Amino acid sequence: PIALPNNCNATCGDVRVPYPFGFGPSHCYKPGFNLTCDTSHSPPRLLLDGNGTLQVAGISLSDSTVRVIHHTRIDAFDVTSSSSLIDGRVTRAVSFQLPEIGESYMLSARNEYVVFGNGVQATLYGNTYRNGSGANSNITGCVSSFSSGPFEEYRNCSGGDGCCHASILAGSTPKKMEFRGLVNTGLHNDMPLAVVSEEGLTAQWWDTILNRTWAVKQGFPAPAGNSSGQCPGDVASRLCRSEHSSCRQENGGYTCYCHKGYQGNPYITDGCKDVDECKIPNRCFGHCKNLPGKFKCRCKLGTFGNANKPHGCVSSSVILSKFIKKNKIGLSAASGPVLLLLVLGTMLVPRKIEQHRMKVLKQKCFKQNRGQLLQQLMSQKADIAERMIIPIDELAKATNNFDKARELGGGGHGTVYKGILSDLHVVAIKKSKITVQKEIDEFINEVAILSQINHKNIVKLFGCCLETEVPLLVYEFISNGTLYHHLHVEGPRSLSWRNRLRIATEIATSLAYLHSSVSIPIIHRDIKSTNILLDDTLTSKISDFGTSRYIPMDKTGLTTRIQGTRGYMDPMCCYTGRVTDKSDVYSFGVILMELLTRKKPFSYLSSEGDGLVSHFVNLLAVGDLVQIIDPQVIEEAGKEVHEVATLAASCVNFRGDERPTMRLVEHTLEGISGSKKYMKDDMVIAEFKNDGGKIFEDESSRRYSLEQEMVMSARYPR
Incomplete structure (x- = not known):
């Protein structure tokens, strides 16, 4: 059974409707999970909302998702657009609202945001509960562009040219889409198109693009503050009615699951049934015995080996024959020692087989792992x-x-x-x-x-x-967590400014080393605060080089698949498809802004709808940085705030070739940190005991060079 008794329908059209979902009488569903079966269509349609824009295509209790199809097209040009000046270029922004999906539903991690267009930055806004950022947050976004040819040639979005994909944070609710683009690009001549789709389906959808599928995470609302992942006992017993079920807290709600080895509906009495694994094809190739919630698979009598693999069980006679042949043993019917050897062989050969199997498996894995x-x-x-x-x-x-x-x-x-x-x-x-x-x-x-x-x-x-x-x-082993976790703590105070400036200098020094001091330059490609580890003395360590790349000495960059983290990724890479060392410079500039503001680059959104980088640069240009700078930094840093802010703004210049090198950034930060001395007993000392207990020795006394001052002043007003 999947639905409750007493006139509760289990299907609508060709869609199965398991409890707690339902339609009809109120006892057939849990509050918030009522659906509508529209019988005016043939076959009937199961609807998530009352106005019929979201049609339910399937419900899966095992992975806690509802797949829905959105039928109504929304024309972006029905709403008011606006123009603005960014980096000296006129841009146009268009936004429009998305349909509500209900308080009981949030997007699952199986979705992606796909954008078709030329030179268009598309952003998805809404409520995000998983990271506590709340309403009107930047959920995700990406930049779409193509090198040549008309828009129609790129409708499959298979090669990445003419479109872009962005993952969607689980536990979010989309509310609004926004397009930003340069005037006389995609927003004027070719209408950009953005869809929220289930991963992997976009390439099939151009001809039916209006039927957009969302995979939606469902869960019964949980109270704020409970982050243990466990359900309270009274909730579990009231919600998960089957004996062989359990309850988990995830994505802001409680969800029931059948135990391993069981399947069915955990929300109804006796709804989780034992799975008979012995009836599943290719599950066991020997003697199979089904047990509650599990099964046993063994080789049949007289054979040895692995019964879970085809031909994994070998008869004893074959094993002995190979053993005797390998060791060149002559047999005689009257030979007592031979008989003893046969008995011992029967006992030892299976062990030899298991050891050989493990050796072969290790070799296979070694080869597989290159x-x-x-x-x-x-x-x-x-x-x-x-x-x-x-x-x-x-x-x-x-x-x-x-x-x-x-x-x-x-x-x-x-x-x-x-x-x-x-x-x-x-x-x-x-x-x-x-x-x-x-x-x-x-x-x-x-x-x-x-x-x-x-x-x-x-x-x-x-x-x-x-x-x-x-x-x-x-x-x-780095024992003290990441820069992100030290910076974004609860309360008004975080890392001291001296520590923040020193950590920034260390990151700059290590990036300059990667870019210019190793035999073949290396671009990290994913510089962000969660990839900066801190040890017990708060010394920084750059980690996670999985997406890094070498740059041959005869090249200044490379064309590759765009990778990175939203908020830290160089937008120029999205336009050109090329990654250079200046891409790391951009990401480092974002980290400087994060250190100055204690704002999270991937989720920050100003009241005007700008992200951290654009809002920071605009405030610097009008001399109003106090709006965004962390009060602790204003208190401790003094005039260094403007110097570091100006450096950060130069690092995130839209044009990569106008950004400073990491070596210049390193020298600039060393000059800033060396410009401040602390007086004690009429002696100038360069030691400062920070909140971590470490004595920071400032060995540098370098200042801004005249050349550096001219470069910075030419780009942004001081």
């Missing part, structure tokens, strides 16, 4: 491969077999464990979750780059493991 290619990448230093490739047995021992108690954290890409190697090094071990080729390529890229780098402000890579299905990276 072990040979990795050795080639590191062959320029013969000792690197031997030193950096760590056996899985060593890492299992270091983490107590990857005990959950050793988990430091993790995200969508993997889990990080704390471990202690045999040489007593304390390390962080990153274990990927998925094994798609893109992840493996980024893993190899990170190892190859970090194995060549030795810098005090870049996280040290101890080694890697290639013998498992998912690759493992072993880093030095």
Whole structure:
């Protein structure tokens, strides 16, 4: 059963309607999950809203999603547009409202924002609850452009030219779309088109673009402040009625799930039924026994091996025959020792088979994880491969077999464990979750780059493991979290200004090293506050080189797939498709603004609808930075605020070739930090005890050079 009894329909047209969803009598659904079955169509349509714009295409309780189709086209030019001057260019903005999807629903992470157009920046606004940013937040956005040819040639959006994709944060509710573009580009001649779609479906949709599918996360509203992930006992018992079900808090609500090995409807009594795995094809290739919530799969009597694999079970006679042949044993019917050998062989051969199977599996994983290619990448230093490739047995021992108690954290890409190697090094071990080729390529890229780098402000890579299905990276253990978590804490005060300025200088120094001091320049491509680790003395360490790239000495940049994080990503990359070292300069400029303001670049939105970068630059231009600067910085930094703000603005210049190099940025920050001395007992000292307990020794006394002052003054008013 999927619906409640007593006149509750389980279907509308060809769509199944499981409780707590329903239509008809009020007892057939939970409040907030009532639907409408429109019988005026053939077949009938199941509607999420009363006005019929959102049609339900399917409901899945197992992954807690509702798939809906939006039927009504919205013409952006029915609303008022506006023009403004940005970076000396006239731009035009058009925005329009999206239909409401109801308080019980939020977008799931299975959606993406897809934009078709030329030179158009499209932004999706709405409510985001997952990160606590609340209403009218910037949910996501991207820039779409194409190099040549008419707009119609790019309708499939397969090559990335003429369109762009942006992921959508789970737990958000879209309210409004906005298009921004230069006058006489996409907003005037070719109407841009933006859709919220289920991932992977966009290429099929051009001819039916009005039927936009959203995957919507549903959950019963949970009170604010409960972030444990667990449901209170009374909620779980009242909500999840099946005996074999459990409750989880996620995306601002409570959701029920059937236990592993069961399937059905956890919201109704006896709704979760045991899955008979033995009836599932290709699940077991030996003797299968179904048990409540699980099953046992064993080789049949007289055979040994792995019954979960085709041809994984081998008969004892075949095993013995191969064993005897390999060891060249002559048999005699009267030979007692031979009979004893046969008995011992029967006992030992299965163990040998298991050891051989594990060896073959390790070799397969090593090859799959590009072990040979990795050795080639590191062959320029013969000792690197031997030193950096760590056996899985060593890492299992270091983490107590990857005990959950050793988990430091993790995200969508993997889990990080704390471990202690045999040489007593304390390390962080990153274990990927998925094994798609893109992840493996980024893993190899990170190892190859970090194995060549030795810098005090870049996280040290101890080694890697290639013998498992998912690759493992072993880093030095950085104990004090990320710059993001230190900066965005609750309360009016955060890191001291001295610490913020020092950390910014360290980041600039390490980026200048990557751009100009290594044998082949390296672009990081994902500089952001969550990728800056801090140790116990608040010394910064740049991490996460998975998307980084080498730049050959004879080139100034490279054309590649655009990657980065919203809010930190260089907009020029979206227009040109080229990544240069100035892309890292832009991201660093955003970090400077984040240090000055304590605003989150990926979610900040001014009252005029501007993001952090544009709002910051506009306030600097009119001399009104006090509106956005962190009060603690104003109190502690004095005139240094304007100097660092001017530097930040130059780093985010729209034209990449007009941005300073990271080496110039490094010298400028060293000049700023060296310009302030602290007097004590008539002596000039350069030591300052910060809130972390570390003595900061300012070894630099350099000032702005005349050339640097002229460069900065020419770009922005001081």
